Amino acid sequence: xxxxxxxxxxxxxxxxxxxxxxxxxxxxxxxxxxxxxxxxxxxxxxxxxxxxxxxxxxxxxxxxxxxxxxxxxxxxxxxxxxxxxxxxxxxxxxxxxxxxxxxxxxxxxxxxxxxxxxxxxxxxxxxxxxxxxxxxxxxxxxxxxxxxxxxxxxxxxxxxxxxxxxxxxxxxxxxxxxxxxxxxxxxxxxxxxxxxxxxxxxxxxxxxxxxxxxxxxxxxxxxxxxxxxxxxxxxxxxxxxxxxxxxxxxxxxx
Numbered sequence: 001x002x003x004x005x006x007x008x009x010x011x012x013x014x015x016x017x018x019x020x021x022x023x024x025x026x027x028x029x030x031x032x033x034x035x036x037x038x039x040x041x042x043x044x045x046x047x048x049x050x051x052x053x054x055x056x057x058x059x060x061x062x063x064x065x066x067x068x069x070x071x072x073x074x075x076x077x078x079x080x081x082x083x084x085x086x087x088x089x090x091x092x093x094x095x096x097x098x099x100x101x102x103x104x105x106x107x108x109x110x111x112x113x114x115x116x117x118x119x120x121x122x123x124x125x126x127x128x129x130x131x132x133x134x135x136x137x138x139x140x141x142x143x144x145x146x147x148x149x150x151x152x153x154x155x156x157x158x159x160x161x162x163x164x165x166x167x168x169x170x171x172x173x174x175x176x177x178x179x180x181x182x183x184x185x186x187x188x189x190x191x192x193x194x195x196x197x198x199x200x201x202x203x204x205x206x207x208x209x210x211x212x213x214x215x216x217x218x219x220x221x222x223x224x225x226x227x228x229x230x231x232x233x234x235x236x237x238x239x240x241x242x243x244x245x246x247x248x249x250x251x252x253x254x
Contacts, residue, residue: 008034008059010084011231012077014067014125015094017042019194020144022049023220024091027228029058033089036080037062040094059084067094067121077128086132089140089231092122100155114162122169130177138181140231143170144223145188145242150250167242174240183239187226190246192218213248 046062053060133139
């Protein structure tokens with residue numbers, strides 16, 4: 001998946017200043033990608049992630065933008081193209097707050113808040129990178145979803161609905177963009193503890209782990225490995241799929 005005018009392909013990972021995004025950025029860099037470490041407010045953290053990648057011998061640069069804003073997305077992609085080259089892998093990882101809200105208290109704005117991150121933002125970013133992908137003969141679009149679709153958590157219905165819509169985009173875009181050599185897939189993690197889960201009671205971790213057939217919590221590296229595969233030439237004939245990375249936690253659910 002190399003661009004025709006450069007030695008390394010370029011991957012944009014949104015929400016990469018910490019957590020899953022940082023792990024994905026590091027893994028792609030280790031696989032030979034030049035990585036645009038995307039962030040919104042956490043520029044210092046994104047700079048640290050990019051610096052660690054460069055220290056390990058990889059290529060990375062931090063970029064800040066609000067990926068829910070059309071003008072900001074256009075500027076972001078222009079800056080990445082000018083600095084690293086055209087984006088050939090887009091990893092849609094950016095997210096926002098995911099509050100627990102009982103169905104009887106759910107408002108339309110609660111739905112819109114989730115749809116903004118999981119429908120609007122992916123659409124804006126896909127449209128921004130699409131011309132270069134088409135011109136360069138292909139690309140990879142990888143959405144970071146969730147296994148909450150199977151778990152159907154009642155107090156997270158707005159989040160669950162938005163994640164379902166996100167994967168629906170994956171399936172539709174896979175059909176629409178295949179003729180250009182662009183694959184579109186979703187990686188759906190289970191609960192992967194990262195920085196924002198600091199302070200989670202040990203009993204909660206133990207309870208969840210007891211439900212995982214593989215007997216452990218997932219790690220960011222597990223998700224990064226799945227993304228790296230889908231971004232690789234070996235996954236060139238895989239599109240429209242949703243790959244759960246959860247140790248089998250959702251087995252037996254709808």
